[in-house]
Amino acid sequence: MELLNDMALFVEVVKAKGFRGASEATGVPNSTLSRRISALEKAIGLRLLHRTTRKVELTEAGQIYFERCKRIVDEARLAHEQLGEMLAQPSGVLRASLPVDFAVIYMAPLIVEFAERYPGITFDFDLTPRQVDLVSEPFDVAIRMGEPESSHLIARPLASLVPHLYASPRYLQRSGEPEKPADLERHECLNIIKANAWTLHRGTESTQVATSSRFKLNSVGLIRRLATLSMGIMLVPEAIVADDLAAGRLVRLLPDWHGKPMPVYALTExxxxxAKTQRFIEFFRERLA
Incomplete structure (x- = not known):
């Protein structure tokens, strides 16, 4: 890389017909230019320039070397420009594993925006709750909610989503509105399978509430749907229910209290x-934040 830089400086000196003009064009001081060209001549064992007080002239060997250097430098600059274009407009198939409900409910409109921004990318999405093996399976990235289970993967944090309590107006009319966390114990609390309690926080204060329901569920999407159908209270990030809140199908309960923040990560091997994977991760980090 240093040799290529010296070759580029040599080309600029020749094109400017002197160190002063090359210094103005490159921003490199005269003394540095002179030292670098001398080092280049020493490295290749050839005198490239005749130096006078007013100008520099190419030697016969310098003319041959200049033509070769110019071709190499031009090719390097073109490659750099092409790389920049590739990074700006990446292409190819992006294979991603996404959490089912979060992808369908929240990520879908963001995926549309990303696809419109980068028309050269095509998508192969696998929606699954399982922990895919990024080493043996052909995924570029996996988006996951919760702390990563494997320490062998590169985990890039995208967001931290804070869960809140929500229920439908009809459910509250029928069952009453909780005024404090302890009141939740007499309500239908729609929870994920194997979770039988909610830990709620308010500032530095925290409390644990036992939850019970007639339903045992493993789908946030179904929990959300049942809540809009007045079957109970749920604890989820606002991003999951934003449309329902705007439409009045759900209202927020105990606004001073919230659940434990839920991290969202992009996992890669x-x-x-x-470039396609970098842009995907950067885009969702920006939007989810």
Whole structure:
């Protein structure tokens, strides 16, 4: 890389017909230019320039070397420009594993926006709650909610979503509105399978509430749907129910209290990512934040 830089400086000196003009064009001081060209001549064992007080002239060997250097430098600059264009408009198939409900409810409109921004990318999405194996399966990235289970993957935080309590107006009319966390114990609390309690926080204060329901569920999407159908109270991030809140199908309860923040991560096998994957992660980090 240093040799290529010196070759580029040599080309600029020749094109400017002197160190002063090259210094103005590159921003490199005269003394530095002179030292770098001398080092280049020493490295290749050829005198490239005749130096006078007013100008520099190419030697015969310098003329041959200049033509070769110019071709190499021009090719390097073109490659750099093409790389910049590739990074600006990445292409190819993006294979991603996404959490089912979060992808359908919240990520879908963001995916549309991303696809419109990068028309060269095509998508292969696998919606699954399982922890895919990014080493043996052909995924570029996996989006997951909750703390990563594997320490062998590169986890990039995208957001931290804070869960709140929600229910439908009809459910509250029928069952009453809780005024404090303890009141939730007499309500239908729509919860994920194996979770039988909610830990709620208010500032530095926290409390645990036992939850019970007639339904045992493993789908946030179904929990949300049952809540809009007045079957109970749920504890989810606002992003999941934004449309229902705007339409009045759900209202927020105990607004001073919230659940434990839920991290969202982009998981990859390596830190060396193609442009399509980099842009996907950067886009969702920006939007989810």
């Amino acid at each position: 390596t830190r060396l990512l193609p």
